[in-house]
Amino acid sequence: MTTESVRSALPAALTEVSSGRTELAASTRHACKIYGSGDTAVTALDDVSLELPPGRFTAIMGPSGSGKSTLMHCLAGLDTLTSGQALIGGTDLASLTEKQRTILRRDRLGFVFQSFNLLSTLTAEENITLPADLAGRDPDPAWLETVVTKLNIADRMAHRPSELSGGQQQRVAVARALISQPDVVFADEPTGALDSRASTELLRFLRSVVDDLGQTVVMVTHDPGAAAYADRVVFLADGAIVDELDDPSKERVLAIMGRLGG
Numbered sequence: 001m002t003t004e005s006v007r008s009a010l011p012a013a014l015t016e017v018s019s020g021r022t023e024l025a026a027s028t029r030h031a032c033k034i035y036g037s038g039d040t041a042v043t044a045l046d047d048v049s050l051e052l053p054p055g056r057f058t059a060i061m062g063p064s065g066s067g068k069s070t071l072m073h074c075l076a077g078l079d080t081l082t083s084g085q086a087l088i089g090g091t092d093l094a095s096l097t098e099k100q101r102t103i104l105r106r107d108r109l110g111f112v113f114q115s116f117n118l119l120s121t122l123t124a125e126e127n128i129t130l131p132a133d134l135a136g137r138d139p140d141p142a143w144l145e146t147v148v149t150k151l152n153i154a155d156r157m158a159h160r161p162s163e164l165s166g167g168q169q170q171r172v173a174v175a176r177a178l179i180s181q182p183d184v185v186f187a188d189e190p191t192g193a194l195d196s197r198a199s200t201e202l203l204r205f206l207r208s209v210v211d212d213l214g215q216t217v218v219m220v221t222h223d224p225g226a227a228a229y230a231d232r233v234v235f236l237a238d239g240a241i242v243d244e245l246d247d248p249s250k251e252r253v254l255a256i257m258g259r260l261g262g
């Protein structure tokens with residue numbers, strides 16, 4: 001095999017590293033977000049600089065009100081910063097019009113929410129391919145098969161959400177998020193509505209879409225056990241990054257959360 005053919009067989013994230021390009025999947029620089037003004041102003045993000053490399057699984061934790069959702073929403077172009085920058089790859093989201101941000105979200109980002117947000121009248125497969133259908137694109141059949149096989153839902157494609165367990169529904173939601181081969185998947189409390197067995201399963205699947213498919217996942221969670229599946233945990237308090245852990249364990253996450261009062 002030539003170097004080029006080896007490269008073309010690698011996930012894009014790895015190719016970028018091996019070719020010496022170190023573009024980040026997403027990042028913020030001195031991100032500040034203030035809601036309201038005057039006496040009622042709330043500083044939700046206070047000078048947050050964060051780098052999210054491709055092909056990694058990052059968890060964001062912190063006490064209630066620490067700014068986790070605000071950070072994720074600003075990184076994902078669902079909300080705008082008061083100052084500083086939020087970038088997807090090399091694209092500063094503030095440089096885009098609202099319409100361009102909508103297209104970037106559709107084409108380059110994936111979203112998984114606590115409530116699975118599947119359409120009840122559509123089959124699992126139709127739910128997964130809906131974003132591509134709406135964008136007027138045919139989903140890549142090989143990638144669709146890879147994703148549904150990886151998530152162990154290949155035999156559930158003809159079922160409607162009401163005929164699936166909660167864990168299976170959330171895996172359909174993950175497949176929908178992955179179908180465009182996004183630069184980043186943003187998961188907001190993805191295990192919040194699942195029992196502990198289904199949560200563990202979902203986290204293993206998220207781990208494997210990072211390890212085996214080279215995808216980039218950013219997850220907000222309150223659950224130290226869930227955060228322990230990530231490569232790195234970033235801790236927020238009062239809108240600022242106050243700690244970080246690489247290769248986290250549940251115990252080490254719990255210890256930091258204990259200190260932060262979460």
Ligand SMILES: Nc1ncnc2c1ncn2[C@@H]1O[C@H](COP(=O)(O)OP(=O)(O)OP(=O)(O)O)[C@@H](O)[C@H]1O
Nearest residue numbers: 035036042044062063064065066067068069070071
């Ligand atoms: N639309 C808004 N208007 C005013 N204040 C807001 C708004 N959204 C969030 N906030 C405030 O900004 C701060 C950060 O909120 P955020 O929802 O980002 O925290 P969080 O860490 O996600 O909280 P939780 O864990 O409870 O979901 C809080 O003080 C919150 O009250």
